[in-house]
Amino acid sequence: MTSEHHKENFLTKYIWSTDHKIIGLQYGITALLWLLFGFILMLIMRYQLAYPETPIPIVGALLGEGGLLPPEMYNSLGAMHGTIMIFLGVVPLAFGAFGNYFVPLQIGAIDMAFPKLNAASYWMYFVGSIIMVTGFFVPGGAANSGWTSYPPLSNIATTGQTVWLCGMVFLITSSLLGSINILATVIQLRAEGMSWMRLPIFVWVQFITAFLLLLAFPPLEAASVLQLMDRLAGTSFFMPSGLVVSGVALSNTGGGSPLLWQHLFWFLAHPEVYVLILPAFGIVVEVIANNTRRPIWGYKSIVYAGIFLGFMSFIVWAHHMFITGMGTTMSSFFQTTTMIISIPSVVILTALFMSLWGGSIRYNTPMLFALGFLPMFGIGGLTGLPLGLAAADIYLHDTYYVIGHFHYVVAPGTIFALFAGIYYWFPKMTGKRMNETLGKLHFFFSLIFMNGVFLPMMAQGLAGVSRRLWDGGEMYAHAAGVLYLNEVMSVSAWLLGMTQIFFIVNMIISLLGKKTGEDNPWQATTLDWSATTSPPLGHGNFEVVPTVYRGPYEYSVPGADKDFTPQNEKA
Amino acid sequence: MDIPFTVKDRPDTGLYNGKLGIWLFLASEVMLFGGLFSAYVFLRTGAESWPVGSDILNVPMATLNTIFLITSSVTMVMSWASLKLNDFGKFKMYLGFTILLACGFLVVKYFEYTAKFEHHLYPSTNNFLGIYFTMTGLHVLHIVGGIIVLFYFLVPGNKMWQSDPDRFVNRIEIVGLYWHFVDLVWIFLFPVFYLL
């Protein structure tokens, strides 16, 4: 790609840009907006759960008669909340934004391997996300069969489900293009001296994530095509014979299997959860190494654990299907692999805790979020263990326990890590610093309210309250004792929402603030901080393409004159 | 500054970026068609009864199609080899034949599909036809995509042979790899649906 210094107008520089940093920002801004939107959907749901069949304030008129939230709409909000948070929010932010922006910088490259493909992947994501949301405007509303879209329900659902499937095809294609780019970039464009074992952990985990997306997403694309055929062409891939809906026998030929969808869906969706957590691990490693002023403990074990985790993630998926009647042989197989896959996570978490030992810890905002991640991910991971064992899972499946488990990992888990990344890399992206006081307020209140929302879910789940219930468990006599927690969780959720105002205000005033003129305010060792063009980084990233002489976390090297030694500093 | 290894091979991997890129893409395509083949196996094994392919589908037409695609694979790789031997004329001839054979495949498929519809055999008729139409339909879409790209390199895009010949040869190699993969999928689709 020749560097033609043709005249760039606003469109080519900021809209159709092929520069990985602009594309990273496009992904980031779009993803943060979708995260906010998906969050608001949940706030509406939580009003219904706290005060059943009471008109929803502010947005009630949009939702139903008299401002009341009808059950089908509640189900739409639930399905779309999950879909939007995962596919429009977290993955585009963790992989599309952070991956695109910082992988080339950290490996010493001037851009991604395929810049035009990069732009294409962003715009496919953008179009796919618009398609997804138009579901709210079609007759019958948005998809309402869960983010998992199980047939036969999803097959007979209203038009919104077809819209969901079309949106997924675009989003999956976007992901595939992005994965190809990250993989080719890391393999081919590492700077001289940047061997595999000198890569920052952030790059390693993005690499593994890209492999997961590349190989796990296509079966879901296949399944989406099959479900579209069922819905539009009258096939019966997922429809068993003899289905009767509302007293009327369906006219399709039958002979299909709802379990086929579940297998193809979870073949993607299980690796998908590792896609959600791996970039978070990477960011936490970067921030902890930087703010303990010592090397990461167990670099190699983290790398090998990550690779092992990647491989194992392909053979555990049916732990989401323990209640489908598989025999003891297959059930034992999946329980075994699921127990084994908890080991690499423990290795990584242990390495992160050990990395704090003997460190000179700086408690700035990114570090607080990274530290908060550790016990929160710990709770998330530990609560997953009973779910991985069939005997306990048969009781806990589809209860609030599951919702509590996965939200702990993703919300005070991944999202905290993503906040850490934003606070940490803001100076590199803008040349300015975010306000520390607002940042700390953002952290402490988020931590408190996250636990206020998700800890009671464990109690409700153990008491047998099912998920996806519009009435929040009111119909169950056995749940009576834990129903009061609905209001507790809802109030925590609304307060959690208000806490994000600290973050939004901080972003705005920081962006409007003065540049600090510092290239490396955190005194970090990785190549992104030694990029020789000042922030915001210019075209080409490096005035002189770096050569790498040392590992990524050489902090407090004995005998060195400063407590950090950049990777491109000669031995 | 230019992105390195777009034309030259990176020394330690021995690859140029585009070649790695297309193989990664093909890996994802293996999983896409793999998902559909897995669905086929799952549906057929769980079915009470399953028709014999050759009773419903037209074996001679599909055999002809198989020959078309295999030949198109040869002409595709010959077009690349011609460029390596600096014979632009032969390159265009072989690429043209590849496109022609691909169009021939589509024509045969058109007659096959319309014949089915005339006999009231649709995807919704039974799961055999459902998965047959879905998988061959997706394959047809891949052929169409391939034809578009091949045509681009035959006509508007061939100027790069003048401006950056090494890069052009690489692009032909890359599209060739895609084309061979499309042939490969058919090599499995043909016996699975028509003969088993």
Place this chain on the structure above:
Amino acid sequence: MSEYTTEEIHHHVKTYVMVFVALAALTIVTVAISYLDLGVVPAVILALIVASIKGSLVACYFMHLISEKVTIYWTLLVTLACFLVLMFVPLSTMLAQAKI
């Protein structure tokens, strides 16, 4: 990227022609064995073996896999492992269903 000499290309061309002949012949074989009265399982196995041979010829010679680089081999190996899991594991859960 001119890793091949003119001579090597001419040698390759000979190979391409031979592979084409082999593929055409194997296509005839594929159709021919479908006329044999085999049970489903032997028919499937035989058909897959022939298809795999044809596929390998296309991959190894037309796609030059036989002389490809280690990175590509590793990528395809991982893909193959995932493909095999996808083909056999869902089927296994169906075949080994719980007896109620």
